[in-house]
Each structure stands twice: as structure tokens, then as C-alpha cells.
Amino acid sequence: MSPPPRRVLIVHNPTAGRHKRRRLLRVVERLERLGCAVTVAETTCRGDAEMIAARATRADYDAVVAAGGDGTVNEVLNGLALVEGGPALGVIPLGTANVLACEIGLAPRDADQIARAIAFGPARRVHLGLANRRRFLLMAGAGLDAHVVAGVNIALKRHAGKLAYVVEGLKQAVGYDFPVLTIRADGVAYEGRMAVACKGRFYGGPFVAAPDADLEAPRLEVCILPAAGVTGMLRYGLALPLGKLPELPEVQVVSARSIVITGPRGAPVQGDGDIVARLPVEITIADETVDLICPLAVRGPALRASAALERA
Structure with a gap:
């Protein structure tokens, strides 16, 4: 028998733009058509999404859905992780990179696929990372990428998307002094100019x-x-x-449960595309897990992106 459609709380940032709001409304329309009870909560400032998610209970909702980019997902999962046995985490990808959508094989512009996933898709238990006191789902890193995240022009990002990161990356690369970072992974020391602790592949x-x-x-x-x-x-x-970055001879990819990155004190650390900590930082596996709603096509123990996204 098919599971009943979920009761859904959607957490949405209304400043995302009109065209993204139209994409959201298309998903909401399809969810209601599938029989979901849908509530939309709009945020007014940074931190609202986390607070809204922390107050959601299984008695009221089966899923809390982050409608936005990976930063919005990060806020929602930090709220959900505060309460054991809370609702599952879903996503309506409206961001610039939508890395989580790539990771689970969710097409950002396919409103039907997104709605079917939220309504009926399997919820898989995923382990979170922890950067100092902030949880992340996808990655946390220090070095040039964190400085780019810290410096990107928000207005340009809203209008130009990924181009804003390219512009900021070029600007930072010219003036950045690329200090040495010491990375201690499960007690073994490495050196690099940039380090990213990944929970996902992308x-x-x-x-x-x-x-x-x-x-x-x-x-x-x-x-x-x-x-x-x-x-x-x-x-x-x-x-x-x-797809050749891990194959470069000087690049190292090592498995660990805990790493400590030291470098210039106070330098930014990005997590899921937002600044979440400052150096020095300890990055570990968090005690908490969340149930992540995936598309119906995803099968097997590992979360794998669709073949179409792999070829993108």
C-alpha cells in the first residue's frame, strides 16, 4: 500500500525573488493536488528558518521543507536537529548552486518530481557534520572558498547567480595571500592552502x-x-x-571522523555555502542525525545523484 501524503511545513525566504516564488507556488499547487496538507511559513531575518524548524513537531507535521538554497537547508536542519524524533527534512531547491539537490537526484525545475518526493519519497537517515558548534549537511571548509563566501555581493548573487561567485573568486584570488593551513585528520597532520570536509560528493x-x-x-x-x-x-x-579534481597528483582526499584546521586566527569557515565558524575549527561527525526526504527513484544504501545530473 502507498504511504499517505505527508503533512508539510514549508519554510520560505520571501526575499528570494518573484520567479523563485512562482516556482515555489507551482510545487505547493502540486503538493495539494497530491493530498498533502501544506503550511507555508515565511522568514523575516537570518535565523528565522532555524527557529521555525525547531518548533515543528511530529504531532503537527511529517516534514519540514526548506524552500531556498543550501544555506536555507542548513538553517532548517540545525533547527530540526535540536529535537530528537522530529519531522523529516525536505527541500524545494531555489538556490544558486542547489548542491543538495544534485546529491539526491532532485531536478530544481521539475515541480512534479519535487512534489512527489516531498509527498511520498523515502526518508533516509543521514549523519550531519559539526563545525565548532554549527551543524552542516554537505561540506565545511577553510581557505579561499570561505573568503569568497564571506565576500560575495548578495545583490549581484540574486541577479547573476553563480557568476557572482566567479567575480568574487577572481577578486579574492588576486589579493589573497594563500596562508598555509594545518589539517589534522584523526590525528594525522597535513598541510594545504584550502581544505574542505565533505559529507556529500558534490x-x-x-x-x-x-x-x-x-x-x-x-x-x-x-x-x-x-x-x-x-x-x-x-x-x-x-x-x-x-570531474578530475580528486585525480590531480597533489590533491589529497582522506577519510576521517574528526579534523582540526588551524591557520590565521579568525579566518572564515564556510558550511553549506554560509559562514558558520572561524579558525581554528574542529570539524566532526555530529551526534544528531536527520531523516532526509529523497526522490522516489533513489534506491540503495548510498544517496546517489541521477545519471542525468552526473552528465550535467
Whole structure:
């Protein structure tokens, strides 16, 4: 027998833009057509999504759905993780990179697939990462990428999407001094100019950075990039979309349950595309897990993106 449609609380940031609101409304319409009871809660400021999710209970909702980018997902999961046995986590991908959507094989513009997943899709238990005191689902890192996240122009991001990160990346690369970071992974020391602890395989969109990462596994895959300067970053920037970054001879990807990154004190640490901590940072597997709603087509123990997204 098919499971009953879920009772859904959608957490949405209304400043995302009119065209994204239209995409949201299309999903809501389909959810209601599938028989879901839908409540939409709009945020007014940073932190609202976490607070709304923390107050949601299984008595009222089967799922809390983050309608936005990976940063909105991060806020919602931090709220859900505060209460054991709370509602499952769903996503309506309305962001710039939508890395989580890539990870689970969810097409950001397919309103029918998104609605069917939220209404009836399997909920899989996933392990969270923890950067100091902040939980993350996909990745946390230090180095140039964190400085880009910290400095990106929000207005340009709303209008130009990923181009805003390219602009900020070029600007940062020219003035950035690429300090050495010390990465201690399960007690073993490494050095690099950038380090990303991955819970998922994808980074920056449909680009594989850590092929063995698995959201359901209680471990981190730590990608360590040692090259400095604009030339090194261009090399990595070209290798990533080609799926070759982990294959570069100087790049190391190591498995660990706990890492400590030290470098310039107070330098930013990004998690799921937002600044979540400052150096020094300890990144570990969190005690909490969440149930993540996936598309109906996803099967097996690992969360794998669809073949179409792999080829994107």
C-alpha cells in the first residue's frame, strides 16, 4: 500500500525573488493536488528558518521543507536537529548552486518530481557534520572558498547567480595571500592552502569533489588542496567541472571522523555555502542525525545523484 501524503511545513525566504516564488507556488499547487496538507511559513531575518524548524513537531507535521538554497537547508536542519524524533527534512531547491539537490537526484525545475518526493519519497537517515558548534549537511571548509563566501555581493548573487561567485573568486584570488593551513585528520597532520570536509560528493553544483563521500555514512571525506596563487586556483577550477579534481597528483582526499584546521586566527569557515565558524575549527561527525526526504527513484544504501545530473 502507498504511504499517505505527508503533512508539510514549508519554510520560505520571501526575499528570494518573484520567479523563485512562482516556482515555489507551482510545487505547493502540486503538493495539494497530491493530498498533502501544506503550511507555508515565511522568514523575516537570518535565523528565522532555524527557529521555525525547531518548533515543528511530529504531532503537527511529517516534514519540514526548506524552500531556498543550501544555506536555507542548513538553517532548517540545525533547527530540526535540536529535537530528537522530529519531522523529516525536505527541500524545494531555489538556490544558486542547489548542491543538495544534485546529491539526491532532485531536478530544481521539475515541480512534479519535487512534489512527489516531498509527498511520498523515502526518508533516509543521514549523519550531519559539526563545525565548532554549527551543524552542516554537505561540506565545511577553510581557505579561499570561505573568503569568497564571506565576500560575495548578495545583490549581484540574486541577479547573476553563480557568476557572482566567479567575480568574487577572481577578486579574492588576486589579493589573497594563500596562508598555509594545518589539517589534522584523526590525528594525522597535513598541510594545504584550502581544505574542505565533505559529507556529500558534490561541490559548487553538479561537480564531484569527494567521490567516496556518502551522506548516510558517519565519516568525512577531507579534500586538501596544496597549491597557492591564481595559477593553482585556476588549475583546480578547471579540474572540478571536468570531474578530475580528486585525480590531480597533489590533491589529497582522506577519510576521517574528526579534523582540526588551524591557520590565521579568525579566518572564515564556510558550511553549506554560509559562514558558520572561524579558525581554528574542529570539524566532526555530529551526534544528531536527520531523516532526509529523497526522490522516489533513489534506491540503495548510498544517496546517489541521477545519471542525468552526473552528465550535467
